[in-house]
Amino acid sequence: MYAKNGGYIIILLVILIGFCGKTEGATVTCEPQYGFLPCTSETWGRLFLIVVYQYLIALAQSYVSEGSDKFFGLVGPGIFGASLFHIIGNFPSLYLVLQSGLSNNVEGAASSTGMGMSILTGSIVMNLTLIWPTVITFGSYSLSDDDDDDDSDLQQSAEDEPSFFTKLTAYGVKTDNETSNSARIMLASVIPFTLLQLPSIINSTSITRVILLITLILVVSLYITYVTYQMFQPLAQNRIFEYVTQQFVKSKLETLLSTNGKPNVRIIKEIYTGIDVNHDGQVSKTELKTLLVGMQLQSDGAISDDFVEKVMEQFGVSGDEFIQEGEFVRIMTKWLRETRKSASRDDDFNPLRFFIKRNGPVDEEEQTSPLIPKESPKLQISILEYLEALSLVAFGTAVTMLISSPLTTNVWTFASNANVPSFLIPYFVIPCFSSISRILSTIKSASQKTERAASLTLSQIYSGVAQSSLTSLTTFLAIVYIKDLPWDVTAQVLVVLIISGVMTFFTSTRTVYPLWMGYAIYLLYPASLLMLYFLTVGLTKLLADNAPKAMKEQKFESYFERKIAIDASMSIYQFLIVVGRTGTEMLTNEAGEVTSHLQGMFNRTIRLLESGLKPVYVFDGAPPDLKKQELAKRYSRREDATAGLNEAIQSGNKDDIEKFSKRTVKVTKQHNEDCKKLLRLMGVPVIEAPSEAEAQCAALCKADKVYAVASEDMDSLTFGAPKFLRHLMDPSSRKIPVMEFDVSKVLEELNLTMDQFIDLCILCGCDYCDSIKGIGGQTALKLIRQHGSIETILENINRERYQIPEDWPYEEARRLFKEPLVCVDEEQLDIKWSAPDEEGLLNFLVAENGFNSDRAVEKIKASKNKSSQNRLESFFKPVASTSVPIKRKETNEKGSKEPANKKAKAGGGRKKK
DNA sequence: ACTCTGACTCAAGACGCT
């Protein structure tokens, strides 16, 4: 059976890889993970992949749990059962939780740590508010104690069934005391979450770290306690053991009973081997007991040795003798026949009859009787068995590790493309996926509708929660502490606390859960979603004082097919400064004209086209008057630098030459014209802004002509570009992810209006005017918050402390930001991307500027390939984004971002790596 | 003690070869 499933996994993988290969021919714009896993840039393709990956993970997890169950069955309760068993069983989900935190990507560390915690929170809450009530609703039976066995299935016999509302109180589930005990243990495991809440109350980074350490120590000691407890209190372990074997035997028996006609000897033999854990070819008394447990022979309480003896007698053996396979098959067959005919007498100890009417009488008096077989099953070790278990675990784990990273990336991208709120992904989607199999098995086992089944299943949930929160929390805290990662888990922690608090209230004191309670607790799940939503959204607002996260990291590839406006002058400047320049030397053509900018622009544009982006380059027009002052200053500085350069050349100081030559770089009209020509030849649209290029970019974005503005200059935000990308060009050379800013979110989280935001930017310093001495990002934000506008600030500010520049033209600057001179008429409509004019391009590059023709041809080809596939329009609108620290340009920018980290903003001390 | 500012420094493109 494992082999069959293993076959599925392998076949699926092969299909996937084949799928990948197919994609490769036509469209490869995405990077296959590990070089062979398929990938896609289309949204629905992603969905498909997600489903497949998820299925694979579910399979893998079932392997791991089967394997670890097998281990447990082999070893039985003991030190292994107490410790390793849990860890192994939890490994796949643990890995899912932590893989994000393990990434080396420091930039994304904050979000990944948050993500790990969200997954943990999500699965805890899901266990408690979805799986838990499932036990109640699926496992409920009449709580009144009459012995009518007919209500075995609530849904079926509608006639004599009580009404739905009556059932709410009259039906339900009972559990034993041990279950409440597990609940209390689970509660204890949640205690550390309280500590994690402290940093948001206390405003100190150092204390935060101490708290982190204390929490870590607490969690570890709790974990040790938990393991120790289980070692010396085999109660809990025995429950799991029973649960495990019960699952196996039960499923077999169900198949057996569901086949009509002749008893299926093969399955009976399978059961026999299943029970015969040590594979010595015979079933002992202890092993038989396992069978009886699996049959749910008694609705609660232990199987008495007495009873086992009697059943043994049925098999013709007694005491320490063994049951042989042939005998086993014979008796089982007999039982089956009898059961079908229901001709058996009551005292003949046919356990199957009890199994069939699972909802047998509940004997409350026996509730307190010991649940545990007096002797734990002592099983002999079979190497083969171990190997099988081991390989199951190893295989499942390997598949999980392999798949989980592609799964999560796909899930994220899908979510962002489909506009799913991002917090739902780690909180709902991922735990949901990994819980599916658990939900199913829970339904199955709860459907037995016996106290024992309910108790076992609930215990299983509690201990599952306790284990996963302890293991995950330990690892999470350790990583965060050791790597000193930023973390802000206030919202998740609160949700866990509230949910588990409510659940504790429900569960700690009682053993009877009426049906209504199950339904009520279902409601907690949506409630927790709302709670988390308001906490994340609300909190950031509340914390807006510091660093709202209004930004989202994006993969470079996720901008496939997106139209992006780029400020050309900025790029040209960069190219001139950096491309092929050594001292005063630059890349030139034969005529001695500089071609650095062409080289850079060509390469970059090719790269963009190859990635499927649609760039629009916007060139600067005439600078506004205000900026002229600034420009004049720059000009004079450049003069100085030129003088310095000459001096340096004469003195031969290389460092100085280097330094000054950088400063003397100037983008000339000629450079601009060259680039425009190049771009037009490449089929890339070029727009000439009447004034500021940044402003024009923003206008294009506002007019929905482009998806976003890409720039390194934060002025774009001030100009109100709805979407703003930073580091778009960087990922190739550096490992910085693209940051996507959403102005509306920025405003929302800063809790400012656009006008206020503009004022803020002016205060922080802009190209148009000076800033006020002594006011940086922080103070500016505070002042704006407090007073609302520059005017009011000026009225209220302490003029002694802050020297306000004379003739401070803030109003003018504001006007430039608010109503920049941009071109809005339909002239812009001709933003069209066309195929490159190869001939013209080659002529221009090779003939006029001395480019290597082979290289040029090759690159043009590359870009053409990709751009032809660009035709596949994506249906999906640009994506909403979330969360980022706000920044402002100038030094102060750091003012607002960096403090964001330090400020211990209520969000909990974030530390920077 | 903690926060904020401002002054300082540094690097800045993109590709391919080894």
Next chain:
DNA sequence: TTGAGTCAGAGT
């Protein structure tokens, strides 16, 4: 030029 990172000093 720009931003990023660091550091010292001044301000609470």
Next chain:
DNA sequence: AGCGTCC
């Protein structure tokens, strides 16, 4: 990954 080359 580091370093030279692109023109």
